[in-house]
Amino acid sequence: MPELDTIVSLSKRRGFIFPSSEIYGGINAVWDYGPLGVELKNNVKRAWWRAMVQERDDIVGLDAGILMHPEVWVTSGHVGSFSDPLVECATDHRRFRLDELPGAEALTATDLADPTIVERLGLKCPVDGGPLSAPRRFNLMFKTFMGSVEEEASVIYLRPETAQGSYVNFKNVQQSSRKKLPFGIAQIGKSFRNEISPGNFVFRMREFEQMEMQYFVRPEAEAFAAFDEWLPKRRAWYERYGVTPSRLRLREHAPDELAHYAKKAVDVEYRFPFGWKELEGVHNRGDFDLSRHAEASGESLEYFDQATDEH
Numbered sequence: 001m002p003e004l005d006t007i008v009s010l011s012k013r014r015g016f017i018f019p020s021s022e023i024y025g026g027i028n029a030v031w032d033y034g035p036l037g038v039e040l041k042n043n044v045k046r047a048w049w050r051a052m053v054q055e056r057d058d059i060v061g062l063d064a065g066i067l068m069h070p071e072v073w074v075t076s077g078h079v080g081s082f083s084d085p086l087v088e089c090a091t092d093h094r095r096f097r098l099d100e101l102p103g104a105e106a107l108t109a110t111d112l113a114d115p116t117i118v119e120r121l122g123l124k125c126p127v128d129g130g131p132l133s134a135p136r137r138f139n140l141m142f143k144t145f146m147g148s149v150e151e152e153a154s155v156i157y158l159r160p161e162t163a164q165g166s167y168v169n170f171k172n173v174q175q176s177s178r179k180k181l182p183f184g185i186a187q188i189g190k191s192f193r194n195e196i197s198p199g200n201f202v203f204r205m206r207e208f209e210q211m212e213m214q215y216f217v218r219p220e221a222e223a224f225a226a227f228d229e230w231l232p233k234r235r236a237w238y239e240r241y242g243v244t245p246s247r248l249r250l251r252e253h254a255p256d257e258l259a260h261y262a263k264k265a266v267d268v269e270y271r272f273p274f275g276w277k278e279l280e281g282v283h284n285r286g287d288f289d290l291s292r293h294a295e296a297s298g299e300s301l302e303y304f305d306q307a308t309d310e311h
Helices: 002-013 035-054 070-076 117-121 163-168 170-177 221-240 288-297
Strands: 017-019 031-033 059-061 083-088 095-097 136-139 142-145 155-158 183-192 207-216 248-252 264-272 275-284
Touching: 002 017, 031 035, 035 059, 035 183, 035 207, 035 221, 070 155, 070 163, 070 288, 163 170, 163 183, 163 207, 163 288, 170 183, 221 248, 221 264, 221 275
Parallel strands: 059 183
Antiparallel strands: 017 031, 083 095, 083 136, 142 155, 183 207, 248 264, 264 275
């Protein structure tokens, strides 16, 4: 991809982005931001924080820990469901994400779960043309151990998203900031995903920073109204900073494409040299996260509205 190769080369020469640990040969899908790169990234973070927190009265900030109680990820569904379809070449043992192989980009979630899909479509290894295995699910979370003993009881995960920090801190933030619904909790922080097929420069990395905001409203009717209100605002934010409108689009997820927690999801996508890809997602998660965490932890995360005298 000559256009992307030119950007990668220029980024290194100008001090924007370097391959991580380059003197040791680098490490796949990990990049270091140089003197200009870190300033550029900080400018983006400041612009987002200004729009999402400082220019609004209904959103506050949070900086939750990267390491969280492992039950957070069990309860959220990440331990059981945060996975991608993986196939392996029988000759060179390279591994690929099934839905990114040539000829498989438009497969539905039902197709991706079909153990015969590789054979039916005649998919081959894109590197050497070798046969591919049937797909299996590969969990994307990095797992490590906390403390001096490596045993199951000390397993802990590097967070794959910042959002769960906002959910488990919902009550702390609401009570300390005295916010009434609707209100939001915004975070910027590191997340980690053990991607099967990272690449396209800094587009898909295993260590990256997220800017996420969770907006809490009264159930159902207000949720969909808030969803429709946020969509044009998020697209307009990119245009505000010079992104060409014709290279942006909103793409709604099909029902069988929705994440396990989502009632509705729309991605803000950008037309990169390698195709249309997600910049951010706007999701209606219902009360999935708060209700699950309340049930699993035994702690009430209900909000009492004094105006309506309702929980």
